[in-house]
Every structure is written in structure tokens, then in C-alpha cells.
Amino acid sequence: MINVTKQNFEEVIKKATKPVVLDAFATWCGPCMYMMPIVEELEQEFGNKYIFAKLNVDESRDIAISYQVSSVPTFVFIKNNQVVDKVVGSMSKDALKAKIEQAFK
Numbered sequence: 001m002i003n004v005t006k007q008n009f010e011e012v013i014k015k016a017t018k019p020v021v022l023d024a025f026a027t028w029c030g031p032c033m034y035m036m037p038i039v040e041e042l043e044q045e046f047g048n049k050y051i052f053a054k055l056n057v058d059e060s061r062d063i064a065i066s067y068q069v070s071s072v073p074t075f076v077f078i079k080n081n082q083v084v085d086k087v088v089g090s091m092s093k094d095a096l097k098a099k100i101e102q103a104f105k
Helices: 009-014 030-046 061-066 093-103
Strands: 020-025 051-056 074-079 082-088
Touching: 009 020, 009 051, 020 030, 030 051, 030 093, 074 093, 082 093
Parallel strands: 020 051
Antiparallel strands: 020 074, 074 082
8 A cells, every 4th residue: 555645646646547545544543543454455355456545634634635535534536636436434344345346437
């Protein structure tokens, strides 16, 4: 999983050649920590189909604001540099998998 920062944002998100699942999180957020292994499992499952990236909202506040992230965890689904969907909150692996597949169908 790629950590998105101000330094690599352009390369990772804006110039992505595959759809991006952006996990906006905070280290102090319990539900975010609950979701982390689920996101990592889905990254393994989807293989090279999507780019999985995480954004620490405390370290990259301006990027979080640009995607209108107001609570964490927030999952932003980006295709061709356009937000196609966004979902807020923790959920089961199956629910997140369904959201990803629906966003990028």
C-alpha cells in the first residue's frame, strides 16, 4: 500500500494508470485501525487491478480537504483522476469489496 503525501500525490493519484482506492485515515482513529488489515487483504485479493493508497489526514490535511474528507475512515474511489464514489466509516470486508467493485464497474 502506498502512503500518499504532498510529495508523491501527483504521481500516485493524478497520474494513476489504474483506479485508486484511497483510504483516508488517522492513527488515533480506532475504526481506521480496524479497517487497515481489511484493506490490506483486499489489496492482495485484487492484485494488480487497482492501486491501494492511504492518506494520513493529519499529515496531509490539504489533500484530505481537497477530497472533502471530514471524518475518518473515508474511502475515496478515483478513476482517471475523477472521484467516482466515496464511502465513510468502517465496514466488513465484503461490504468494502462490494463498494470497490461497484465504484469501478
